[in-house]
Amino acid sequence: MGLLFAQFAAYHIDRCEAVGRRLAERAEVLAVEVATSSDTYAWEASGQTAAARKLVLFPGSNYDAIAWPRRLWAQFRALRRCDLVLIGIGYNEPDVIALSWLLRLWGVRVAVLSESKFDDKPRRAGFELLKAAALAPYSAAIVGASRHRAYFRFLGFRRRPVLPGYDSIGVARIRAMGERQLAPAGKPFAQRNFAYVGRFVDKKNLTELVEAFALYRAAAGAEARRLVLIGSGVEEAAIRARAAALGVADAIDFPGFLRADEVAQRLAESLALVLPSLEEQWGLVVNEALAFGLPVIASSAVGSADVLVRNLVNGYICEPGQPHSLAAALLAMGADEARWTAMVAASHARAWLGDTDRLADAVDVLLDPGNAEAQARIEAFWRDAACKSGLG
Known part of the structure:
Protein backbone atom coordinates (compact mmCIF):
# COMPACT_ATOMS: atom_id res chain seq x y z
CA MET A 1 0.00 0.00 0.00
CA GLY A 2 1.11 3.62 -0.44
CA LEU A 3 0.97 6.94 1.41
CA LEU A 4 1.37 10.14 -0.60
CA PHE A 5 2.28 13.57 0.82
CA ALA A 6 3.56 16.70 -0.89
CA GLN A 7 6.36 17.19 1.64
CA PHE A 8 7.32 15.23 4.74
CA ALA A 9 7.66 16.62 8.24
CA ALA A 10 8.32 14.53 11.32
CA TYR A 11 4.54 14.00 11.66
CA HIS A 12 4.40 12.35 8.23
CA ILE A 13 7.30 10.07 9.13
CA ASP A 14 5.41 9.13 12.32
CA ARG A 15 2.36 8.15 10.27
CA CYS A 16 4.30 6.15 7.70
CA GLU A 17 6.20 4.36 10.46
CA ALA A 18 3.02 3.49 12.37
CA VAL A 19 1.35 2.02 9.28
CA GLY A 20 4.55 0.19 8.34
CA ARG A 21 4.88 -1.37 11.79
CA ARG A 22 1.24 -2.44 11.81
CA LEU A 23 1.46 -4.08 8.38
CA ALA A 24 4.89 -5.67 8.89
CA GLU A 25 5.04 -9.11 7.23
CA ASP A 39 6.51 27.60 -0.48
CA THR A 40 4.14 26.86 2.40
CA TYR A 41 6.31 25.05 4.95
CA ALA A 42 9.92 25.62 6.00
CA TRP A 43 10.38 22.12 7.38
CA GLU A 44 13.83 20.57 7.45
CA ALA A 45 14.39 17.69 5.03
CA SER A 46 12.94 14.52 6.55
CA GLY A 47 14.95 11.43 7.33
CA GLN A 48 14.51 7.83 6.35
CA THR A 49 11.78 5.47 7.52
CA ALA A 50 12.60 2.14 9.13
CA ALA A 51 9.21 0.47 8.76
CA ALA A 52 8.28 1.76 5.28
CA ARG A 53 10.10 2.21 1.99
CA LYS A 54 10.50 5.92 1.36
CA LEU A 55 10.56 7.38 -2.15
CA VAL A 56 11.20 11.07 -2.92
CA LEU A 57 9.96 11.84 -6.43
CA PHE A 58 11.78 15.17 -6.85
CA PRO A 59 14.62 15.29 -4.29
CA GLY A 60 15.96 18.74 -3.59
CA SER A 61 13.08 20.41 -5.43
CA ASN A 62 10.33 22.80 -4.35
CA TYR A 63 6.86 21.26 -4.64
CA ASP A 64 5.26 24.47 -5.91
CA ALA A 65 7.91 24.91 -8.62
CA ILE A 66 7.13 21.57 -10.27
CA ALA A 67 4.53 21.68 -13.04
CA TRP A 68 1.47 19.66 -12.09
CA PRO A 69 1.62 17.33 -15.15
CA ARG A 70 5.14 16.29 -14.10
CA ARG A 71 3.94 15.67 -10.56
CA LEU A 72 0.98 13.65 -11.87
CA TRP A 73 3.05 11.35 -14.04
CA ALA A 74 5.66 10.73 -11.33
CA GLN A 75 3.00 10.03 -8.69
CA PHE A 76 1.09 7.65 -10.93
CA ARG A 77 4.20 5.68 -11.89
CA ALA A 78 5.18 5.31 -8.23
CA LEU A 79 1.75 4.25 -6.92
CA ARG A 80 0.04 2.31 -9.73
CA ARG A 81 1.08 -1.10 -8.33
CA CYS A 82 -0.36 -0.47 -4.86
CA ASP A 83 -3.56 -2.09 -3.64
CA LEU A 84 -4.53 0.95 -1.53
CA VAL A 85 -3.21 4.52 -1.63
CA LEU A 86 -3.81 7.15 1.05
CA ILE A 87 -3.60 10.63 -0.52
CA GLY A 88 -2.58 13.40 1.85
CA ILE A 89 -2.44 16.22 -0.71
CA GLY A 90 -5.40 18.57 -1.24
CA TYR A 91 -8.06 16.87 -3.36
CA ASN A 92 -8.57 20.18 -5.18
CA GLU A 93 -5.12 20.10 -6.81
CA PRO A 94 -5.37 19.35 -10.56
CA ASP A 95 -2.77 16.58 -10.46
CA VAL A 96 -4.46 14.97 -7.45
CA ILE A 97 -7.87 15.05 -9.13
CA ALA A 98 -6.41 13.35 -12.20
CA LEU A 99 -4.34 10.95 -10.07
CA SER A 100 -7.32 9.76 -8.03
CA TRP A 101 -9.27 8.94 -11.20
CA LEU A 102 -6.30 7.28 -12.91
CA LEU A 103 -5.54 5.08 -9.92
CA ARG A 104 -9.20 4.13 -9.54
CA LEU A 105 -9.42 3.20 -13.24
CA TRP A 106 -6.19 1.21 -12.82
CA GLY A 107 -7.87 -0.85 -10.09
CA VAL A 108 -6.21 0.85 -7.11
CA ARG A 109 -8.35 1.83 -4.14
CA VAL A 110 -7.77 5.41 -2.99
CA ALA A 111 -8.60 7.02 0.34
CA VAL A 112 -8.47 10.74 1.07
CA LEU A 113 -6.68 12.09 4.14
CA SER A 114 -8.32 15.33 5.27
CA GLU A 115 -8.90 17.57 8.26
CA SER A 116 -11.48 19.88 6.64
CA LYS A 117 -14.68 20.68 8.51
CA PHE A 118 -17.74 22.69 7.58
CA ASP A 119 -17.13 25.60 9.95
CA ASP A 120 -13.60 26.36 8.72
CA LYS A 121 -14.90 29.09 6.41
CA PRO A 122 -18.09 30.19 4.61
CA ARG A 123 -19.35 27.51 2.23
CA ARG A 124 -21.04 27.96 -1.17
CA ALA A 125 -23.40 25.29 -2.46
CA GLY A 126 -22.01 25.23 -6.00
CA PHE A 127 -18.43 24.89 -4.85
CA GLU A 128 -19.39 22.13 -2.42
CA LEU A 129 -20.98 20.21 -5.30
CA LEU A 130 -17.71 20.49 -7.22
CA LYS A 131 -15.86 19.13 -4.19
CA ALA A 132 -18.22 16.18 -3.99
CA ALA A 133 -17.54 15.44 -7.66
CA ALA A 134 -13.78 15.65 -7.11
CA LEU A 135 -14.12 13.16 -4.25
CA ALA A 136 -16.12 10.65 -6.28
CA PRO A 137 -13.20 8.27 -7.01
CA TYR A 138 -12.27 7.87 -3.35
CA SER A 139 -13.49 4.71 -1.67
CA ALA A 140 -12.93 5.99 1.89
CA ALA A 141 -11.88 9.01 3.93
CA ILE A 142 -9.59 9.14 6.96
CA VAL A 143 -10.27 12.33 8.91
CA GLY A 144 -9.76 14.07 12.24
CA ALA A 145 -12.83 13.70 14.47
CA SER A 146 -16.56 14.46 14.67
CA ARG A 147 -16.92 17.66 12.66
CA HIS A 148 -14.57 16.34 9.98
CA ARG A 149 -16.65 13.17 9.65
CA ALA A 150 -19.86 15.18 9.48
CA TYR A 151 -18.40 17.30 6.68
CA PHE A 152 -17.43 14.27 4.61
CA ARG A 153 -20.87 12.76 5.11
CA PHE A 154 -22.21 16.04 3.71
CA LEU A 155 -19.82 15.70 0.75
CA GLY A 156 -21.29 12.36 -0.25
CA PHE A 157 -19.57 9.77 1.95
CA ARG A 158 -22.84 8.26 3.11
CA ARG A 159 -21.93 4.61 2.54
CA ARG A 160 -18.22 4.94 2.03
CA PRO A 161 -16.18 4.49 5.24
CA VAL A 162 -15.16 7.65 7.11
CA LEU A 163 -12.57 6.70 9.73
CA PRO A 164 -10.52 8.65 12.31
CA GLY A 165 -6.76 8.77 12.65
CA TYR A 166 -5.38 11.23 10.11
CA ASP A 167 -4.48 14.01 12.57
CA SER A 168 -2.07 12.03 14.70
CA ILE A 169 1.50 12.17 15.94
CA GLY A 170 4.06 9.73 17.32
CA VAL A 171 3.41 10.24 21.02
CA ALA A 172 6.54 8.27 21.99
CA ARG A 173 8.73 10.45 19.74
CA ILE A 174 7.33 13.68 21.20
CA ARG A 175 7.87 12.44 24.75
CA ALA A 176 11.44 11.44 23.95
CA MET A 177 12.17 14.94 22.61
CA GLY A 178 10.78 16.38 25.85
CA GLU A 179 13.12 14.13 27.81
CA ARG A 180 10.10 12.21 29.09
CA GLN A 181 9.23 14.89 31.64
CA LEU A 182 5.54 14.11 31.95
CA ALA A 183 3.29 16.27 34.11
CA PRO A 184 2.77 16.47 37.02
CA ALA A 185 6.43 15.43 37.40
CA GLY A 186 9.15 17.86 36.42
CA LYS A 187 8.79 21.58 37.07
CA PRO A 188 6.62 22.35 40.15
CA PHE A 189 3.09 23.63 39.61
CA ALA A 190 3.87 27.10 40.95
CA GLN A 191 6.71 27.60 38.44
CA ARG A 192 4.82 26.62 35.30
CA ASN A 193 3.57 29.15 32.73
CA PHE A 194 1.05 29.26 29.88
CA ALA A 195 2.33 28.38 26.41
CA TYR A 196 1.22 29.00 22.84
CA VAL A 197 2.96 27.24 19.93
CA GLY A 198 2.33 28.12 16.29
CA ARG A 199 2.52 30.76 13.61
CA PHE A 200 1.90 34.42 14.36
CA VAL A 201 -0.87 34.95 11.82
CA ASP A 202 -4.30 36.57 12.05
CA LYS A 203 -6.35 33.37 12.30
CA LYS A 204 -4.46 32.29 15.43
CA ASN A 205 -6.13 35.19 17.29
CA LEU A 206 -3.08 36.13 19.33
CA THR A 207 -4.00 39.77 19.91
CA GLU A 208 -7.15 38.55 21.66
CA LEU A 209 -4.99 36.16 23.70
CA VAL A 210 -2.89 39.14 24.80
CA GLU A 211 -6.06 41.04 25.76
CA ALA A 212 -7.29 38.04 27.77
CA PHE A 213 -3.88 37.69 29.39
CA ALA A 214 -4.01 41.33 30.50
CA LEU A 215 -7.42 40.72 32.09
CA TYR A 216 -6.05 37.58 33.76
CA ARG A 217 -3.00 39.43 35.13
CA ALA A 218 -5.24 42.10 36.65
CA ALA A 219 -7.38 39.44 38.37
CA ALA A 220 -4.55 37.13 39.49
CA GLY A 221 -2.35 39.85 40.94
CA ALA A 222 0.92 38.68 42.47
CA GLU A 223 0.11 35.04 41.66
CA ALA A 224 -0.12 35.69 37.92
CA ARG A 225 1.95 33.49 35.63
CA ARG A 226 3.82 34.38 32.46
CA LEU A 227 2.73 33.72 28.88
CA VAL A 228 5.22 32.14 26.45
CA LEU A 229 4.45 32.71 22.75
CA ILE A 230 6.56 30.25 20.75
CA GLY A 231 6.75 30.88 17.02
CA SER A 232 7.03 33.69 14.52
CA GLY A 233 5.08 35.36 11.74
CA VAL A 234 3.77 38.51 10.16
CA GLU A 235 1.62 39.49 13.16
CA GLU A 236 4.47 39.61 15.66
CA ALA A 237 4.84 43.40 15.62
CA ALA A 238 1.09 43.86 16.17
CA ILE A 239 1.11 41.36 19.03
CA ARG A 240 4.04 43.07 20.73
CA ALA A 241 2.42 46.47 20.26
CA ARG A 242 -0.84 45.29 21.82
CA ALA A 243 1.04 43.78 24.77
CA ALA A 244 2.86 47.08 25.31
CA ALA A 245 -0.37 49.09 25.09
CA LEU A 246 -1.99 46.88 27.71
CA GLY A 247 1.03 46.97 30.01
CA VAL A 248 1.84 43.25 29.92
CA ALA A 249 4.84 43.24 27.57
CA ASP A 250 7.22 42.42 30.42
CA ALA A 251 5.13 39.34 31.34
CA ILE A 252 5.21 37.75 27.87
CA ASP A 253 8.16 35.82 26.50
CA PHE A 254 8.89 35.63 22.76
CA PRO A 255 11.52 32.88 22.31
CA GLY A 256 10.99 32.89 18.53
CA PHE A 257 10.84 29.94 16.15
CA LEU A 258 12.28 26.90 17.92
CA ARG A 259 13.44 23.47 16.81
CA ALA A 260 11.03 20.59 17.43
CA ASP A 261 13.03 19.28 20.40
CA GLU A 262 13.13 22.76 21.95
CA VAL A 263 9.35 23.10 21.54
CA ALA A 264 8.85 19.72 23.21
CA GLN A 265 11.02 20.72 26.16
CA ARG A 266 9.15 24.02 26.56
CA LEU A 267 5.80 22.23 26.49
CA ALA A 268 6.97 19.64 29.02
CA GLU A 269 7.56 22.38 31.59
CA SER A 270 4.39 24.41 30.88
CA LEU A 271 1.20 24.70 32.89
CA ALA A 272 -1.17 24.44 29.91
CA LEU A 273 -1.31 24.96 26.17
CA VAL A 274 -3.43 27.88 24.97
CA LEU A 275 -4.80 27.79 21.40
CA PRO A 276 -7.38 30.58 20.84
CA SER A 277 -7.67 30.28 17.04
CA LEU A 278 -10.48 31.80 14.99
CA GLU A 279 -9.94 29.04 12.41
CA GLU A 280 -8.13 25.76 13.08
CA GLN A 281 -8.85 22.61 11.11
CA TRP A 282 -7.11 20.50 13.75
CA GLY A 283 -4.10 21.81 15.73
CA LEU A 284 -1.49 19.06 16.12
CA VAL A 285 0.14 20.96 18.97
CA VAL A 286 -2.82 19.81 21.09
CA ASN A 287 -1.73 16.20 20.47
CA GLU A 288 1.76 17.21 21.60
CA ALA A 289 0.45 18.87 24.75
CA LEU A 290 -1.48 15.73 25.70
CA ALA A 291 1.66 13.64 25.13
CA PHE A 292 3.10 15.44 28.18
CA GLY A 293 -0.19 15.36 30.10
CA LEU A 294 -0.84 19.09 29.76
CA PRO A 295 -4.35 20.50 30.04
CA VAL A 296 -5.48 22.63 27.07
CA ILE A 297 -7.35 25.92 26.79
CA ALA A 298 -8.72 25.99 23.24
CA SER A 299 -11.27 27.90 21.22
CA SER A 300 -14.30 26.07 19.90
CA ALA A 301 -12.91 26.53 16.36
CA VAL A 302 -10.09 24.07 17.07
CA GLY A 303 -10.87 20.74 15.40
CA SER A 304 -8.86 18.63 17.82
CA ALA A 305 -11.06 19.88 20.66
CA ASP A 306 -13.75 17.50 19.39
CA VAL A 307 -11.90 14.54 20.86
CA LEU A 308 -8.72 15.61 22.67
CA VAL A 309 -10.22 18.27 24.98
CA ARG A 310 -13.14 17.81 27.32
CA ASN A 311 -14.40 21.05 28.84
CA LEU A 312 -13.83 21.16 32.62
CA VAL A 313 -12.21 17.68 32.46
CA ASN A 314 -8.80 18.19 30.87
CA GLY A 315 -9.10 21.84 29.93
CA TYR A 316 -11.43 24.62 28.91
CA ILE A 317 -13.13 25.36 25.59
CA CYS A 318 -13.84 29.05 24.99
CA GLU A 319 -15.71 30.92 22.29
CA PRO A 320 -13.47 33.04 20.06
CA GLY A 321 -14.14 36.75 20.34
CA GLN A 322 -14.71 36.52 24.11
CA PRO A 323 -11.49 37.61 25.87
CA HIS A 324 -13.20 37.65 29.28
CA SER A 325 -14.07 33.95 28.86
CA LEU A 326 -10.48 33.16 27.92
CA ALA A 327 -9.20 35.19 30.87
CA ALA A 328 -11.48 33.25 33.23
CA ALA A 329 -10.06 29.98 31.89
CA LEU A 330 -6.50 31.19 32.46
CA LEU A 331 -7.40 32.25 36.00
CA ALA A 332 -9.06 28.93 36.85
CA MET A 333 -6.22 26.88 35.36
CA GLY A 334 -3.51 28.57 37.37
CA ALA A 335 -5.28 28.92 40.71
CA ASP A 336 -5.84 25.36 41.96
CA GLU A 337 -3.11 22.70 41.94
CA ALA A 338 -5.53 19.88 42.80
CA ARG A 339 -7.78 20.78 39.85
CA TRP A 340 -4.75 21.06 37.56
CA THR A 341 -3.44 17.66 38.68
CA ALA A 342 -6.81 16.06 37.95
CA MET A 343 -6.81 17.66 34.48
CA VAL A 344 -3.28 16.35 33.90
CA ALA A 345 -4.47 12.82 34.66
CA ALA A 346 -7.37 13.27 32.23
CA SER A 347 -5.02 14.49 29.49
CA HIS A 348 -2.79 11.46 29.97
CA ALA A 349 -5.88 9.26 29.67
CA ARG A 350 -6.80 10.88 26.32
CA ALA A 351 -3.33 11.00 24.74
CA TRP A 352 -3.85 7.67 22.94
CA LEU A 353 -6.58 9.27 20.83
CA GLY A 354 -3.98 11.48 19.12
CA ASP A 355 -1.35 8.80 18.48
CA THR A 356 -0.44 7.51 15.00
CA ASP A 357 -1.65 4.04 15.98
CA ARG A 358 -5.13 5.45 15.24
CA LEU A 359 -4.13 5.91 11.59
CA ALA A 360 -2.83 2.34 11.62
CA ASP A 361 -6.22 1.21 12.96
CA ALA A 362 -7.98 2.91 10.04
CA VAL A 363 -5.66 1.26 7.50
CA ASP A 364 -6.13 -2.09 9.22
CA VAL A 365 -9.90 -1.84 8.84
CA LEU A 366 -9.70 -0.74 5.21
CA LEU A 367 -7.46 -3.69 4.33
CA ASP A 368 -9.20 -6.17 6.63
CA PRO A 369 -12.79 -5.14 7.54
CA GLY A 370 -12.99 -8.18 9.83
CA ASN A 371 -10.22 -6.94 12.14
CA ALA A 372 -12.17 -6.85 15.39
CA GLU A 373 -9.44 -5.28 17.53
CA ALA A 374 -8.86 -2.31 15.23
CA GLN A 375 -12.61 -1.85 14.74
CA ALA A 376 -13.15 -1.82 18.51
CA ARG A 377 -10.56 0.94 18.96
CA ILE A 378 -12.18 2.98 16.19
CA GLU A 379 -15.57 2.63 17.85
CA ALA A 380 -14.03 3.71 21.17
CA PHE A 381 -12.57 6.77 19.42
CA TRP A 382 -15.97 7.78 18.05
CA ARG A 383 -17.54 7.36 21.49
CA ASP A 384 -14.94 9.71 22.94
CA ALA A 385 -15.48 12.13 20.06
CA ALA A 386 -19.24 12.26 20.60
CA CYS A 387 -20.52 14.37 17.69
CA LYS A 388 -22.10 17.60 18.89
CA SER A 389 -23.79 18.32 15.58
CA GLY A 390 -25.77 15.11 15.31
CA LEU A 391 -24.52 14.69 11.74
CA GLY A 392 -21.90 12.02 12.45
Missing part, protein backbone atom coordinates in the same frame (compact mmCIF):
# COMPACT_ATOMS: atom_id res chain seq x y z
CA ARG A 26 1.59 -8.51 5.73
CA ALA A 27 2.27 -5.76 3.18
CA GLU A 28 4.99 -3.44 1.98
CA VAL A 29 4.32 0.21 2.76
CA LEU A 30 5.54 2.78 0.23
CA ALA A 31 5.93 6.30 1.65
CA VAL A 32 5.97 8.78 -1.25
CA GLU A 33 7.17 12.35 -0.75
CA VAL A 34 6.72 14.49 -3.86
CA ALA A 35 9.39 17.12 -3.09
CA THR A 36 11.81 18.13 -0.36
CA SER A 37 10.55 21.69 0.17
CA SER A 38 7.59 23.96 -0.58
